Amino acid sequence: xxxxxxxxxxxxxxxxxxxxxxxxxxxxxxxxxxxxxxxxxxxxxxxxxxxxxxxxxxxxxxxxxxxxxxxxxxxxxxxxxxxxxxxxxxxxxxxxxxxxxxxxxxxxxxxxxxxxxxxxxxxxxxxxxxxxxxx
Numbered sequence: 001x002x003x004x005x006x007x008x009x010x011x012x013x014x015x016x017x018x019x020x021x022x023x024x025x026x027x028x029x030x031x032x033x034x035x036x037x038x039x040x041x042x043x044x045x046x047x048x049x050x051x052x053x054x055x056x057x058x059x060x061x062x063x064x065x066x067x068x069x070x071x072x073x074x075x076x077x078x079x080x081x082x083x084x085x086x087x088x089x090x091x092x093x094x095x096x097x098x099x100x101x102x103x104x105x106x107x108x109x110x111x112x113x114x115x116x117x118x119x120x121x122x123x124x125x126x127x128x129x130x131x132x133x134x135x
């Protein structure tokens with residue numbers, strides 16, 4: 001079964017751009033000073049007014065023409081053509097600039113000092129309370 005999609009559905013384009021920007025409907029609604037439900041309605045609309053499209057484009061950080069001409073295929077082509085390293089594991093390698101064990105030992109030493117100060121404060125409190133009882 002084949003589903004026919006409208007190639008110029010502005011609402012779907014807005015939705016996809018918003019998702020690619022990592023923005024929730026609530027954030028877009030706040031930027032436009034409208035409700036989340038209104039954003040949902042915009043994203044379901046095949047066409048929207050030019051002035052509203054300008055406002056949405058500004059909130060998304062793109063141009064009106066950018067929304068009108070948006071194509072996921074183009075986005076993937078651009079990404080495919082700009083990433084030259086085919087070893088994707090290097091994208092996720094993490095090389096800390098510090099020794100994690102040193103940081104762990106530092107944290108342990110700080111906790112030890114804190115515990116000693118707490119113990120000393122409790123001992124002083126006990127001495128003070130014993131003094132009060134002796135009087």
